Amino acid sequence: MLRGEFFLSVFLYYSFTFVIFVVSSFRFFSFSALCLSFMNKFFQLTRMAFAYKRAQPVLKHPPYMFSIEATNICNYKCSFCPQSDPAHAARRTQGQLSTEGMKCFLDRVVESGTSNRNISICLDGEPTINKHLPQFVRLINDYGFSPRFSSNGRLLDQNLAEALISAGPFLASIDFASQPSYFEQVRGREGDFSRILDQLRYLIDQARLNRNIRLEVVDTSVFSGADPEASLRAMTALLADGQTLPSNVKTWSRQFHNFCGHLDSADGDSYKVCPYPWSQFVVTWDGFAVACCRDTAGRTVLGNVFESPVMQIWNSPQYQQFRRSLAQHRPQDVPACRGCDMPYSGRSSRWRLGYITQSLRRR
Ligand code: SF4
Ligand code: SF4
Numbered sequence: 127m128l129r130g131e132f133f134l135s136v137f138l139y140y141s142f143t144f145v146i147f148v149v150s151s152f153r154f155f156s157f158s159a160l161c162l163s164f165m166n167k168f169f170q171l172t173r174m175a176f177a178y179k180r181a182q183p184v185l186k187h188p189p190y191m192f193s194i195e196a197t198n199i200c201n202y203k204c205s206f207c208p209q210s211d212p213a214h215a216a217r218r219t220q221g222q223l224s225t226e227g228m229k230c231f232l233d234r235v236v237e238s239g240t241s242n243r244n245i246s247i248c249l250d251g252e253p254t255i256n257k258h259l260p261q262f263v264r265l266i267n268d269y270g271f272s273p274r275f276s277s278n279g280r281l282l283d284q285n286l287a288e289a290l291i292s293a294g295p296f297l298a299s300i301d302f303a304s305q306p307s308y309f310e311q312v313r314g315r316e317g318d319f320s321r322i323l324d325q326l327r328y329l330i331d332q333a334r335l336n337r338n339i340r341l342e343v344v345d346t347s348v349f350s351g352a353d354p355e356a357s358l359r360a361m362t363a364l365l366a367d368g369q370t371l372p373s374n375v376k377t378w379s380r381q382f383h384n385f386c387g388h389l390d391s392a393d394g395d396s397y398k399v400c401p402y403p404w405s406q407f408v409v410t411w412d413g414f415a416v417a418c419c420r421d422t423a424g425r426t427v428l429g430n431v432f433e434s435p436v437m438q439i440w441n442s443p444q445y446q447q448f449r450r451s452l453a454q455h456r457p458q459d460v461p462a463c464r465g466c467d468m469p470y471s472g473r474s475s476r477w478r479l480g481y482i483t484q485s486l487r488r489r
Contacts, residue, residue, distance in 0.1 A: 166241035178404040181453035183446035188238035188437060189407035193419060194231050195249035196256040197222040197411055202278055202313045206349050206382060208422055209250070217423040222256045223411040225265065230432050231409060232269045238436040247275040249408055250422035254281040260289040267294035274299065278313070279322040287329055295338035300326065301380070303347045304360035312349065326365055334372045341375045354379040381475070383420060384467040396472030400463070403449045407436060415439050417448065417462035425461035 173187040199220050203210040235245065245266050247253050253275045256262075266273035274297035282300070290296060303309035306319035326343060333339040343365055347357040362377045371377070402418035409415055413432035416424050428448065429439030439445065448460055457463035471477070 163241065163243070170241045174404055178399070178401050181399065181449065182404075183449045183453075184441050185404065188240045189405060189440060190240065190242050191244070191246070191406045192235050192240065192242070192409075193246040193248055193406070194228065194409045195223065195251060195411045196247050196253035196259060196262065196275070198250040198422070199255055200250070200252045200278075201255060201280055202252070202315065204278075204314070205312050206346075214423060217425075218250075218410065219412065221411050223258070223262070225258050225261050227411070227413065227432065228258070228262050228265055231413075232265065232271070234431050234436045235271070236269065238440075243270070243272050245271045245273055247273065249410060249416070249419060251411075252278055252281070254286060260286075260293040263290055263296050264293035267296075272297070276301070279325055280318060282322075282325050282329065284325075284328060287325075287332060291332060291336060291339060295340070297340040297342065298329070299342040299344060300329075301344050301346050302326065302361060302365075303345060304352070304357040304364065305347060305350075308347055308350045308352070312346070323364065327367055330365060330371065330375050333375050337374055339374065343375070343377045345377065345379045348379055349382055383471075384465070395470045395474070397455050397469055398472040398477060399455075400452050400457075400466075400468045402468075403445065403452060407440065417460065420466060420468070421462040423462075426463070 170187055170190060174185075174190055177185050177187060197220075198218055199222070200207075200209045208214045232245070247259070247262055247266075253259055254277050259275070263273045263275075272295065276299045279300040279302065282298075290298075300322075302322060303312075303319070309319045310316050326341075329339065329341060333341055343361070345354070345358050345361045347361070348354050358377060358379050362371065365371065365375075365377065400418075406418050407415060408417075408419050408421070409431050410424055413430045414424060415428045415431055417426035417428070426448065428444045429442055431439065451457065451459040452463065452469065455469075457466065457469045463469065
């Protein structure tokens with residue numbers, strides 16, 4: 127059955143490629159380029175899905191999602207985040223990604239042959255602390271990728287916003303909330319709700335004029351037990367300030383995970399094999415490939431991208447063992463996965479097709 131599906135997807139891929147080749151000969155070049163890029167993505171995702179379904183430890187496809195950390199230093203210590211744990215800072219050397227480091231990473235991504243054009247600048251820490259952030263955005267655009275980063279928004283003032291805008295298209299995902307009291311209590315700093323609200327409104331005004339700016343404002347109020355829909359409506363109204371938000375500005379509610387054991391989580395849910403070892407490639411500011419986007423403490427190191435090509439790390443003995451452990455229901459054998467709620471969240475909505483499709487689109 128699986129083999130049949132594989133050959134069907136290969137057949138579909140080459141049939142579409144042939145049709146696109148014919149169409150391109152009629153000079154619909156940009157349309158055919160778009161179709162080819164879509165087909166390449168489809169083919170890579172199909173290969174990834176089969177490898178995951180079969181729990182293959184060695185992969186022919188490159189990672190689908192690439193992420194690199196700008197810094198592991200943060201200006202907040204949010205109670206839901208491992209940054210609030212006094213022991214967290216000592217778990218990894220603190221530092222910042224250089225532009226040379228970013229270039230080396232991008233060269234490696236190109237060499238891997240991935241079809242996904244999105245590059246995320248995030249893992250631990252706050253990327254706006256790194257003064258090179260606008261240069262990173264420019265570099266990623268110059269390499270033909272789409273940059274995106276997550277931020278707490280505190281340092282995103284007009285100067286930084288303008289530097290980012292002049293660096294080319296980007297997507298910024300910014301945490302916010304509907305209630306000042308909750309926000310300032312969790313982030314631990316008074317007065318920041320109104321400061322960030324003003325900065326977000328400025329960015330939204332810029333986004334009305336410039337479609338290159340894409341914003342996602344994420345409501346974190348769910349952490350306080352707030353009703354997600356009512357809170358999201360309230361936050362969206364605050365941001366819109368009596369107008370309608372433009373289509374390049376989206377709002378959504380954060381679904382929390384337990385940050386590799388930082389937060390308590392209910393046990394006993396059914397086991398699901400975590401898909402990240404088959405899909406994500408996440409790198410720290412100093413080049414180390416770690417388990418996934420949740421491994422902010424760098425508990426599981428799988429190689430260093432400043433020293434080795436992506437595909438060599440992706441199929442290294444460490445990566446193969448990582449995949450085997452999760453496939454054999456032994457997350458406790460992987461330091462990063464030991465306390466993580468992902469493998470035991472089999473009944474959660476994050477396994478629904480709609481949620482997975484949305485996540486893949488965002489990455
Ligand atoms: S959640 Fe983000 S802003 Fe808050 S402490 Fe963690 S890294 Fe910093
Ligand atoms: S089980 Fe958790 S820590 Fe391990 S790869 Fe999956 S999400 Fe990451």
